Amino acid sequence: MKKITKIILLSLVSIFYIGCKKKSVKVSQEEPLNIILMIGDGMGLAQISTAFYFGEKIPNFEQFKNIGFIKTPSTSHTITDSAAGATAFSTGQKTYKRSIGMSKDSLPIPTIIETLQEKGYQSGLVSLTPITHATPGAFYAHVKDRDLHEDIALDLVKSNVDFFAGGGLKYLKHRSDEKDLYAELIAKNYQLDSVKLSKYDINKKNGYLLADEGLPSKTEGRKSFFQDATQLGLDYLTEKEKPFFLMIEGSYIDWGGHAMDAELLKQEVLDFDKTLGLVLKYIKKHPNTLLVVTADHETGGVSIGKSYVIDEKTGERSEEVDNVSINFNNDQHSGTLIPVFAEGRGSENFRGIYENNEIYHKIFKSINNK
Template sequence: MKISVKTAAASMAILWLAGCNTSIKEEKPEATPQEEPLSIIFMIGDGMGVPQVSTAYYFGDSLPNFSRFKHIGLHKTSDKVYRITDSAAGATAFSIGEKTYKRAIGVSVDSIPKETILKRLQDDGYQTGLISLTTITHATPASFYAHVPDRDMHEEIAAQLIDAEVDFFAGGGKKFFDNREDGRNLFEELMGKNYHLDTLGLSETVKDKKNAYLLADDGIPSKIDGRKNYLSEATTMALEYFDQKQEPFFMMVEGSYIDWGGHAENAEMMISEVLDFDKTLGVVLDYVENNPNTLLVVTADHETGGVSIGKHYVVDDSTGKKTEVPEKVTVYFNSNQHSGELIPVFAAGQGAENFQGIYENNEIYHKMINTINQSK
C-alpha cells in the first residue's frame, strides 16, 4: 500500500556518531539520603525505525520534536537466536540487559526469570510507571514487570502486575483482570493493594495511592480510530504525580501502534501514530529541560514494514506515463513484518552523551544504570 501527502520543509538526518561502546559491568547504585538520584524516562516507539521518524518531517505541520536532540546513536536489534527480533525479545533486552529468545518476557534464553530495571530501581527507592496504547499485558510493557516464557500468557502477566507494585500505569487490557479463567478479580486485588483504579478515563491521580488506569477491554483505539490525546495526557499526569512525591522515578512510555501501522501496511495509521508520539515527546522534552536531573532515552524495539520514503508519481490514465511530483513523497512498504534495520536512539538530559555510537540493544539497559552511577 502507498500514500502521499504534501511534504514539510524540513528533512530528516540521523547522526552517525563515532564511539561504539562495549559492555561495561556496572555496580548497583546505592543512593545516600543526601543524594538526588537521576530519574529516567524511557520512550519506545514500537516498530519505529529511521523511515518512520522521517515521516514526522515529511508529513507533519511543524518541525518535529526529534530535532531537539543533540545526542543520537543506533542499536542492533537481533535477539539471541533470530536476526529479526520480535517485541518481546526486544523489550526484554532493554529491561534485563541481556538478549533472549523470541516471545520471551523478562526471562533469559534458558527461561529463567531475571531482575528487570524497573524492579532494580524500585529496590533503590525509585517510583515506577508504565504507559502503553496496547493492553498493559502486551509484550513491551510486560517485559518490564513480568517473567513468563511466552508473551501470550496474558492472564499470568496480569496476575504478576498485581504484585509488581508499579506506582502509575495506564493502558488497555481490562479483560485480563476481571474476566479470567481462574475466576480471580484483579480489580479488587488492585484496590486491596492501595490502588486508585479507573476503568473509564484518566481521572485525577491520588497522591497517597498508586494509580492504575485500565481504559479498554483490549487496546486503546488507534489515532485513525478516534483516539484523542491519551498518550500525551497520560504522560503528563504521570510526571505530575511523580513530582508530587518528590522521589526519583523510572517510567516507560510506549507508542505502540507505529508497529501496527507497519504490519497493516497502512501509511495513514503509521504516520498519525508517529506524529502523536512526537507530540508526547515534546511534553517529555519540556519536562527534561525544566528538570535537569533527568535522563530521556527514546528508541524502538525494531522497525516494522521495511518502510522507505520515495518519489511520488501521478500516472496519466490514457498513456500510462508516470510523472514525478517534486513537492510530494510516498511511503512504500517492503513487507508487513519486522525488519533488521539499525534503530535510532535519541537521548537528552543528564548523561545523554553515553548513548552515542552503535551498539547492541541490551546495552541500553547497562547505559541507563551506568548513567545513574555516574550522576552521583
C-alpha cells in the same frame, strides 16, 4: 583608592556567586536521576523520517544532539520481536523471541523496575496496548511466552508499579480462572479507573485501564490519550518527590507497519512526536532527568520514496516533486539498525553503535554518574 576597593568588592562578589553556582550543580549531580524511556514500537529511521515530511511543525526529534544506533537480534532469531527486544532493555540481557523478563535459559531475570525499586525509585508505565502486552509486560513480568496475558497480569499485581495507563482490562476482570485482579489491586491501595484519566490520588498507587484490549489507533479516532496519560504520570511521579522510572510506549507505529498502512503509520509517528515534545519540555524544567528514545525493532521494511501521480486521461505516471511516499517492503519486522536519541544528564553515554541490551547498562552508568 575608593575605586580600587569597589573593584575588589565586585570581584569577591563574583567569585562568591560563581562558587555558589558550582556548588548547586554539584548537589544536582548527586541527586537520584529520573529515567524516562520512550519506545516507539516498530519505529525505524524511515518511520521517524515521516515526521519531517508530513508534520506541520519541525519535529521534536530534531532537538536531540546525542544520537546512536542499536543492533536488535535476539538469542534465537536475527529478526527480533517486541518481547525479546523490550526484555533486552528491561534486564540488560538478550533473550529468545517471545520471552518476557526471562533469560535465554528461561529463568527469571530482575527487571529495571525491580532493581530500581530496591533503590527507592517509583515506577510508571504508559502504553496504547493492553498493559500486559509484550513491551510493557517485559518491565515487570516473568513468563516464557508473550501471549500468556493472564499470567502477566498476575505479575502486575505483584509488581507494585506506582502508575500505569493503557488497555487490558479483560485480563484483570474477565479471566478464565475467574479471579478479579482489579479488586486485588484496589485492596493493595490502588486507585483504579476504567472509564477516564481521572485525577490521581497522591496517597495511593494509580492505574488506568481504559479498554478491554488496546486503545483505539489514531485512524480509529484516538484523541489525546497518549499526551494526557504521559502528563498525568509525570505529574503524579513528580509530586511524590522521589526518583522515578517511566516507560512510555507508542504501540501502533508497529501496527501501521504490519498492516502496511501508510496513513496509520504517519499519524502514530506524529502522535509519538507530539508526546515527545511534552516530555522534552519536562526535561527542561527538571534537568535531573534522563530521556532515552528508541524502538524495539523496525516493522514493514519502510522507505521514503518518490511520489507519483497518474493522469486519468492518458494513464501516464509523473513524479510529484514536492511530495514523498511511504513504501513497505513487507508486513513483518526487519533487522535494520534502530536509532537511539538521548537528552538530559548522562545522555552522552548513548552515542555510538551497540547491542540493544546496552541500553539498560548505559542507563545505570548514567544513574551512577559515570
